[in-house]
Amino acid sequence: MALRRKSKQFRWHRKHLLGVRELSAEEITYILDTAEGFEQVSTRSVKKAPPLRGKVVVNLFFEDSTRTRNSFVLAASRLSADIIEFTKKTSSVSKGETLLDTAKNLEAMGIDIVVIRHSAGGAPKFLSRSVNACVVNAGDGFCEHPTQGLLDVYTIRKIKGTLEGLKIAIVGDIAHSRVARSDMWAMTKLGAEVIFVGPPTLMPAQISRLPVSVSYSLDEVIEKVDVINMLRIQFERLGGNPFPSIREYSHYFGLTIERMKRAKPDILVMHPGPINRGLEIESEVADGEHSVILEQVKNGLAVRMAVLFLVNQAAAQKR
């Protein structure tokens, strides 16, 4: 709570949101506080506020996305911005325009904010060096998905009051998960303890140097944690054969009704979506009393409004 009060004097200065890793606890808290203010806009009968009036936001999506893309569209329109949607499935070098050329062309049309999703880690950072517009990372390779990390801690804070001292398990394909990385940075910076759970074949290199502990046993972890975040098995990213079968994976790492029986009574069950029902999470758990999965989606809107609002404000100050 002390942090929240302190954040009142804080001045946001970043015109890009590239990742959570580079943010301080104070900056994260400031975004969450700003999002709280925006959450009530969605409850009004006229769901619109004016801060981005006359600004142009482009959604530059090189990977499939429904939830994040729509959430950004809605966030931008609630702030009264104009929106260009640019989706391109491949980002291959050999054919077609380069990322840089695409961005420069859009910039020539006078855009103010680029929301980018790309399969290459670092693409938003690369873009931020080359264009004048604000850049918001909507997911880059398996580097970061900062608005997801922020909406996850927003959701937890809203229900639990604070992240301080909480034990949080993140379960699944850690190696290829940008959500796991952004969550890890956001959660640990706000004082939570994070445990990565999954088979060793889905853990990234030198994980011991990250501020997390690692467990290969969901059964051991389930009893201890206050929050459990089940990652989607991303079949499109899995290289080779990191586990023998879906059946065996579900057996060891699926969040089942049986496992939930041993969880703390006030555990929160989270999932960044889209869920594979019956694979990493059983339907009864996904739809059960502990699940905050739809709450996450709802909060995502407020968090994205806050992010768009803040980067635009920082850019205006710099001008």
Place this chain on the structure above:
Amino acid sequence: MSSELLIKNGRVIDPANGIDKKCDVLITDGKIADVGKIEKTVQNTIDAAGKLVTPGLIDIHVHFREPGDEEEETIASGSAAAVAAGFTSVVCMPNTNPPIENETDVEYIHRKGRQTRKTHVYTMGAITKRREGVELAEMGFMAEAGAVGFTDDGRGVQDPAVMLRALKYAGMFDVIIAQHCQDDGFAANGVMNAGFHSTVLGLPGIDALAEEAMLWRDIQLIKKANVHYHAQHISTAGSVELIRAAKKDSLPITCEVTPHHLLFTEERCVEYDTNYKVNPPLRTAGDVKALKEAISEGLVDALVTDHAPHLQSEKELEFLTAPFGIASLECALGLYVKALLEPGILDWPGLIKLMTEKPAMIIGVDKGTLGKGKQADVTVIDPNAEYKIDVDKFCSKSRNCPYDGWTVKGKIEKTIVGGEIRFSAGE
């Protein structure tokens, strides 16, 4: 009428003949006529007082991109860069487009090199057809045409049976088999060293094991063949260990190291600057230390640049998609001075040896010395002159050089190839 050129009063360093003294070098008709105190008046005289006079430098690992990618580099532009950097001989890698895989291809490289009249241009041929690692390329014909070795560089030969076959077959000819040690299974689609930084940056990593597993395998294979094996651009502490053990067992193995693996660590990738994307990737501080120790112990046989030019537009891409490679031929000596001489790992004769005598031995050419009667390839170096690396002044067509703006010591004054001055500083 015979032509003469006299280089006076330089510090002559000729490691092959154990020479390191202030004296003169006389060149007659393109050959070294004499080294010593020469009391003769020659019209063409170079005053080399305060300068080093060494055998022409040799880089046995460059990519000149011809044929196929002439917009990045040509044999002409690469050769101009070479002489500007003191190199009188270079060895092109065969991973062109199409690759160098038959005698006609080899002759094409030689002809282009001759026409350019800058540096001696040698080439290696591919070990396997199309560098696919399946069928052997015509190594015999290529060797007869003058290929100085074989490699599928850019890629390692993955199949152990194919590699063993290549090693055995090459034993018929007096050539080397060189390997870019990288097991694709371990390397997957990695773009940087696998470790903490790749994890945090969200980029696929290339584990040190990818290099070491293949090097270990090849060391087992050469025990069953009778051929000189050369490990290209080794980059890890584990590889140093393997080379140390293999040399202790007197196996016919040599290895080379690049400047970037001595000057940079993986941390350079944290800003996603694609000029640091290179294969093998930049490794850890521990690996750099091990490579330097290997050099000071004498385990490393050649210093090479792995000069890998690319267009700016190709490097201005996402780190994941940009091509691998650093263009460093033109500032090579200064980089070695910084990496090896200034920290006291090597002295001048030690450094020159790894850039002349030893690489010549590896590729089996009668060069790299100032011995009497040898072809007069000579480099004159100002060891104390400092200069700023400026990519915009490069003769090379490419600018993908992370050393741009660095101040280094060791400036090339003259590059003499076959008795002809092919490069003079300031001209």
